[in-house]
Amino acid sequence: MLYRSHVMVCGGTGCTSSGSDEVAERFIEEIKKAGLDKEILVVRTGCFGLCELGPVVVVYPEGVFYSRVKPEYVPEIVEEHLLKGRPVRKYIYGESLEEKAIKPLEETPFFRKQRRIALRNCGVINPEDIREAIAFDGYKALAKVLTEMTPEQVIEEVKKSGLRGRGGGGFPTGVKWEFAYKQKETPKYVVCNADEGDPGAFMDRSILEGDPHSVLEAMAIAGYAIGANHGYIYVRAEYPLAVKRLKIAIQQAREYGLLGKDIFGTGFDFDIEIRLGAGAFVCGEETALLNSIMGKRGEPRPRPPFPAVKGVWGKPTIINNVETFANIPPIILNGGEWFASIGTEKSKGTKVFALTGKVNNTGLIEVPMGTTLREIIYEIGGGIPGGKKFKAVQIGGPSGGCIPAELLDTPIDYDSLTSAGAMMGSGGLVVMDEDTCMVNVAKFFLEFTVDESCGKCAPCRIGTKRMLELLDKITSGKGEEGDIEKLEELAKTIKATALCGLGQTAPNPVLSTLRYFRHEYEAHIKEKRCPAGVCTALLSFVIDPEKCKACGICAKNCPVGAIFGKPKTPYVIDQEKCIKCGTCIDKCPFGAIYKK
Amino acid sequence: MQGMKEASLEEKLVEKFGKDKVEKFKKSIEDYREIPGSLIAVMNDAQEIFGYLPIEVQLFISQEMKVPLTEIFGISTFYSRFTLKPSGKYKINLCMGTACYVRGAAMLLEKIKEKLGIEVGETTEDGKFSLEPTRCLGACALAPVMMINGEVFGRLTPNDVDEILKKFE
Numbered sequence: 001m002l003y004r005s006h007v008m009v010c011g012g013t014g015c016t017s018s019g020s021d022e023v024a025e026r027f028i029e030e031i032k033k034a035g036l037d038k039e040i041l042v043v044r045t046g047c048f049g050l051c052e053l054g055p056v057v058v059v060y061p062e063g064v065f066y067s068r069v070k071p072e073y074v075p076e077i078v079e080e081h082l083l084k085g086r087p088v089r090k091y092i093y094g095e096s097l098e099e100k101a102i103k104p105l106e107e108t109p110f111f112r113k114q115r116r117i118a119l120r121n122c123g124v125i126n127p128e129d130i131r132e133a134i135a136f137d138g139y140k141a142l143a144k145v146l147t148e149m150t151p152e153q154v155i156e157e158v159k160k161s162g163l164r165g166r167g168g169g170g171f172p173t174g175v176k177w178e179f180a181y182k183q184k185e186t187p188k189y190v191v192c193n194a195d196e197g198d199p200g201a202f203m204d205r206s207i208l209e210g211d212p213h214s215v216l217e218a219m220a221i222a223g224y225a226i227g228a229n230h231g232y233i234y235v236r237a238e239y240p241l242a243v244k245r246l247k248i249a250i251q252q253a254r255e256y257g258l259l260g261k262d263i264f265g266t267g268f269d270f271d272i273e274i275r276l277g278a279g280a281f282v283c284g285e286e287t288a289l290l291n292s293i294m295g296k297r298g299e300p301r302p303r304p305p306f307p308a309v310k311g312v313w314g315k316p317t318i319i320n321n322v323e324t325f326a327n328i329p330p331i332i333l334n335g336g337e338w339f340a341s342i343g344t345e346k347s348k349g350t351k352v353f354a355l356t357g358k359v360n361n362t363g364l365i366e367v368p369m370g371t372t373l374r375e376i377i378y379e380i381g382g383g384i385p386g387g388k389k390f391k392a393v394q395i396g397g398p399s400g401g402c403i404p405a406e407l408l409d410t411p412i413d414y415d416s417l418t419s420a421g422a423m424m425g426s427g428g429l430v431v432m433d434e435d436t437c438m439v440n441v442a443k444f445f446l447e448f449t450v451d452e453s454c455g456k457c458a459p460c461r462i463g464t465k466r467m468l469e470l471l472d473k474i475t476s477g478k479g480e481e482g483d484i485e486k487l488e489e490l491a492k493t494i495k496a497t498a499l500c501g502l503g504q505t506a507p508n509p510v511l512s513t514l515r516y517f518r519h520e521y522e523a524h525i526k527e528k529r530c531p532a533g534v535c536t537a538l539l540s541f542v543i544d545p546e547k548c549k550a551c552g553i554c555a556k557n558c559p560v561g562a563i564f565g566k567p568k569t570p571y572v573i574d575q576e577k578c579i580k581c582g583t584c585i586d587k588c589p590f591g592a593i594y595k596k
Numbered sequence: 597m598q599g600m601k602e603a604s605l606e607e608k609l610v611e612k613f614g615k616d617k618v619e620k621f622k623k624s625i626e627d628y629r630e631i632p633g634s635l636i637a638v639m640n641d642a643q644e645i646f647g648y649l650p651i652e653v654q655l656f657i658s659q660e661m662k663v664p665l666t667e668i669f670g671i672s673t674f675y676s677r678f679t680l681k682p683s684g685k686y687k688i689n690l691c692m693g694t695a696c697y698v699r700g701a702a703m704l705l706e707k708i709k710e711k712l713g714i715e716v717g718e719t720t721e722d723g724k725f726s727l728e729p730t731r732c733l734g735a736c737a738l739a740p741v742m743m744i745n746g747e748v749f750g751r752l753t754p755n756d757v758d759e760i761l762k763k764f765e
Contacts, residue, residue, distance in 0.1 A: 017735040017748035051737030200694030202734035237640055237677055239734065275633075276640050278675035281731070295635035296667075297674040313632070354736060356695035362737035394694065430694045444697050448731075454674070559707050559754040579710070581703040581754045 003041040005082060007031075010056040010123065012047030012209055013202065013241060014363070019071070020055035026074040027057075034078055046210015048123035050110055051363040053093060058123070063104040067093040110361050113380055115342065117350050118166075118326040119366045122210030127245050130252035133213035139258050141332035142217050145224055146266045149332075154225040155181060158328070160336030162348030167193055167284070167321030168399065168425050169501070170347075170414040176318055179308040180226040183316035188228035190219050191312065191319040193289060194235040194242070197281040198397030199448065201428035203352040204322035206364050208235065208242035211326065212249035216259065216272060218328035223270045226318055231272040232293055238279065246274055281398075281452035284426075285500045286319045288454065299456045300500035321426070323352055343369030347413035357394075357430040360385050367412065374408040377431055388433040391532075392516070396425025398445045398452075399505030401512025402438065421512040423505070437534035438517040439524055443471040445509035453503070460503030463494040467510060476537040479525035488514065533595045536580045540596060543584075545570035547592035554584040554593060605659065608652050613645075621645050625660050635661055639671060639678060648679045676731075684719040684726035686764045689743040693732030696740040700753075704740055705729065707754040711761060725764070 009015075009024040027042045048056045053067035057077075064087045066077065073091050080086045087102060095110065096103040105111055116122075125132035133139070145154055159174030180188060192215060196204040208215065219231040235243055250272055253259040261269045275293050282288045283298040286307055292298035293312055311317020327349060331339045340348045347369040353376070356362045360382035367376060373393055377383070384390050392402040401422035403410060410416050414424050432441065446468040455461045467490050470483050491507030498504045514521060523529045530538040543554070543563075548570035555563040555571060562578040565571030573584070573593075585593045609618045624641040628634040638661060642653050649672050658665040672678045690705055705716075708727060712720050719726040735741045738750025742760075749760055 013734050014737045017733075017738055017741065017750055051735075054737070197731065198694075199692065199697075199732040200736055201732070202736060205734050238730070273631075276637060278636055278640055278643075278671075279677040279731075280675050292636065293633060295633035295637075295671075297670055356736035356739060357698040362695075362739075397694070428694065430698055432698055436698060444694070557755065559757070560710055579703065579706045579754075581700075581707070583753070583755060 005040045006060045007042045008045045008058045010048050011044035014051030015054035018054040022071045023055045023069050026071040030078040043126045046122040046127050047206040049364040065093040065105050066091045115368050116366045118323050128248050138213045139217050141329035145221050146264050151225045157336045161331045161339035166323035177225050180316045180318045189312040189317040190222045190228045190231040192233040193321045195277045195284045197284045198428045200430050201354045203427045205239050205242050207322050207326050212245050214326045218325035220270045229269045232275050234275045237276040282454045282502050299454050344413045353427045353429045355429050358433040359431040369413045370411045372409050384433050392432045394430040396423040397428045398448050400425045401508045404516040437532040438513040438520045440534050442510045442513045449506040457499035459494045459497040464506050474524050475535040477528045544592045557587045648682045686725050688727050689730040691733045691741045692729045695736035699739040701740040703754050707757045
C-alpha cells in the first residue's frame with residue numbers, strides 16, 4: 001500500500017523513556033479518527049539521535065521535526081499538519097525554524113556535520129519489519145558477496161576500506177578476518193560483541209534497536225569470508241528492547257531465507273544464536289566474552305592464542321563489535337575505496353558517539369574521523385548549558401581519559417586520542433563543565449573498575465583497590481604529600497602487568513587527569529580545597545546572615561529538612577543533616593547561600 | 597534413590613514458589629538442555645522467574661543441567677544480574693553511569709537512601725523497596741535517570757524523589 005505521508009515516531013530507548021509509546025498510540029488513534037489511516041502511516045523507528053529533545057516525531061515527505069512531543073499535542077498536529085497541511089510551528093524543533101520556512105532536518109546544526117553510515121537506517125526504517133530493511137538495501141551486500149565474490153575478495157575489500165575495530169582497540173578488521181580465514185581447523189565461528197558495558201555509551205544498543213538487520217547481514221558476510229556457518233551475538237540482558245528486536249529480526253531473516261540453510265540458493269549456510277550477558281563489564285574483553293558464551297564465569301585468559309586461532313569451543317573465531325559490523329554492508333556495496341576516502345590517513349570512515357553530560361544537545365551522533373572535539377561539542381552539541389565554562393571531555397569510558405579545553409582542536413582519530421592520553425574506546429563522549437571535580441571523576445571510574453575487576457590477576461584486583469583508597473583519602477581531605485607519586489607508581493605498574501585490557505587501561509582516568517589537572521589534586525592535598533566545589537568533605541553550605549531575608553524558601557525546598565529559622569531572623573543550615581545537594585543555592589532569590 | 601531425591605527437591609521448590617513458576621522453569625530447562633554452553637541462559641531465566649537464586653534453585657539447576665554446584669555458585673556470584681537474596685516489591689535501579697554521575701546522580705542516591713533508610717543493595721523492612729544501583733540504562737540523554745520496575749524517570753532532581761516514591765506506596 002502506498003501512503004502519502006509517514007509519521008516517524010522514535011522508538012529508541014531514550015525516547016521510549018520519555019514517553020514516545022503513548023505519543024505513537026495517540027497518533028494512530030487521532031489519524032484513524034480523522035479518517036486518514038489509509039493515507040498516513042505511523043512508523044516506530046530506531047534512534048534519530050537527538051535524545052535530548054525526545055520524544056521525537058518526524059513527518060515525511062516534508063521532513064518536519066517535532067521535538068518533546070506530548071500526547072496532548074497530537075490532535076493539533078493531526079488536524080493542522082496532516083489534514084490541512086500546515087505544520088504546527090510551536091511544536092517544531094526551534095533550530096529548524098526560519099522566519100518563513102522550515103529547514104529540513106539535515107540542515108540543522110545538530111545534523112549538518114554528521115555523516116551517517118553505521119546509523120544509516122536508524123530513524124529511517126521500522127526495525128521490526130524486514131521488508132523495510134530490504135527496501136533500504138538490506139541483504140543486498142550479502143547477495144553480492146555470495147553470488148559475485150570469493151572469500152578472498154571480500155577480505156581484500158574490507159582490508160582496502162581501512163576499517164578498524166570500533167569496540168575500542170582499533171585493530172584492522174580485514175586483517176582479523178584474514179587471520180581466521182587462514183586457519184585450517186573447523187568449524188569456525190563469528191561472534192558479535194554487543195556487550196556494551198561502558199557507562200555513558202549507547203551506540204551499539206541504538207544500532208541493534210534501530211537497524212538489527214545490518215548486523216545480521218554483516219555477520220553472514222563475515223561467515224562467508226572466513227568459512228563459518230554459525231554466529232553468536234553476545235548482548236547484555238540489560239538491553240531488553242535490543243534483545244527483543246534482534247529476536248524478531250533473526251526470525252524474519254530465517255523466514256525470508258536470508259539466514260539458515262542454502263542462502264540465496266548458493267549452498268551457503270549461516271545461522272545466528274543470541275547469548276545473553278548477565279552483567280559483567282569484563283565480558284567486553286574478548287577472551288572473557290568467549291568464556292561467557294560457553295556458559296562459564298567471564299574471566300579473561302592470556303593471549304596468544306588469539307581467538308582467531310582458539311575461540312569459541314577452542315575453534316577459530318572472529319569477534320567484532322556491533323558498529324564495526326554495521327559498516328560492512330555499505331563497504332561491500334560501495335567498495336573499500338569509497339570508505340577509505342572518508343576520514344583521516346590512518347582512521348577511515350566515521351565513528352558513532354554517544355554525546356552526553358553537560359552539553360545542550362545530548363544524543364547519538366556519527367561523524368567522519370578527523371572531526372574535531374570542538375566541532376562536536378560546540379556545533380553539533382550546541383555548547384555547554386547554563387553559560388558554564390567547558391572543563392573537559394571524557395572519552396573511552398573507564399579505559400579512556402579526560403581531554404582538557406586546550407586540546408579541543410584535537411581531531412577524532414585513534415592515534416590522536418591515544419597520544420592525548422585518552423582512547424577511542426567504544427564511543428562514549430561525556431562533557432564536563434566547571435562544576436565537575438576531576439579528582440572525583442577519576443575516583444568515579446576507579447570505583448567502577450574495582451567493582452568490575454574479575455579478580456583473576458593481582459595487579460588489577462589489588463592495585464586498583466589501592467589506587468581507589470588513595471583517591472578516597474585525597475577527596476575526603478586527608479591527602480598527604482607523596483600521594484600523587486604513589487598513584488603514579490601504582491598506575492604504571494598496573495598498566496605494565498595486568499592480564500587483560502580492563503586492567504591495563506584501568507589507570508588511564510587517573511593518569512590523564514593527573515596530566516592535565518594536577519593542580520586540582522594539589523589543591524585537595526595541600527590546601528584541603530575542592531576547586532570545583534564537589535568533594536563534600538571539603539566544603540560546607542552556609543547562609544550569609546547579611547543577605548538572608550528570612551523568606552524560608554530554602555527551608556521549604558531543602559530535600560532533607562536541614563535548614564531552620566524563624567521569621568525575621570536569618571536562617572541556618574544544620575551541617576550534620578545537609579547532604580550538600582545545592583538546591584538551596586539555586587532556590588534562594590537573594591543569592592544569600594554559598595559554598596565554602 | 598535418584599528419583600526420590602529429585603522429586604523432593606522439586607517439591608521444595610513448588611512449596612516455596614508455587615507450581616506455575618516451577619513448571620515454567622522446567623520448560624526453560626528443556627529448551628536449553630541440549631544447547632552447549634547455555635547454563636547462563638538457564639540461570640537468567642531462573643533469576644527472572646523466581647526473582648533470585650536461592651540455594652534450592654541452584655541445586656535444582658545443578659541436578660538438571662548436570663553441572664557441579666560449585667560452578668553454579670561461582671557464576672551466580674560473578675555476574676551482577678544474579679542475586680542470592682529476594683528483592684523488594686519495587687526495585688529501584690538508580691543509574692550510576694557516567695552521564696548520570698556528571699549530572700548529579702550521587703545526590704539522588706543520598707536522598708533515596710535517606711528517604712527509605714536503607715543502604716545500597718538492601719530492601720526496606722516492609723519488603724516494598726530495594727535499592728539496586730545499575731551501571732547504565734542507556735538513557736543518558738535524560739540523565740540523571742532511575743528505573744522502578746521497568747518504568748524510567750528522567751531529568752531528576754533530589755526534590756522529585758518524594759513524589760515518585762509516593763506513586764508506589
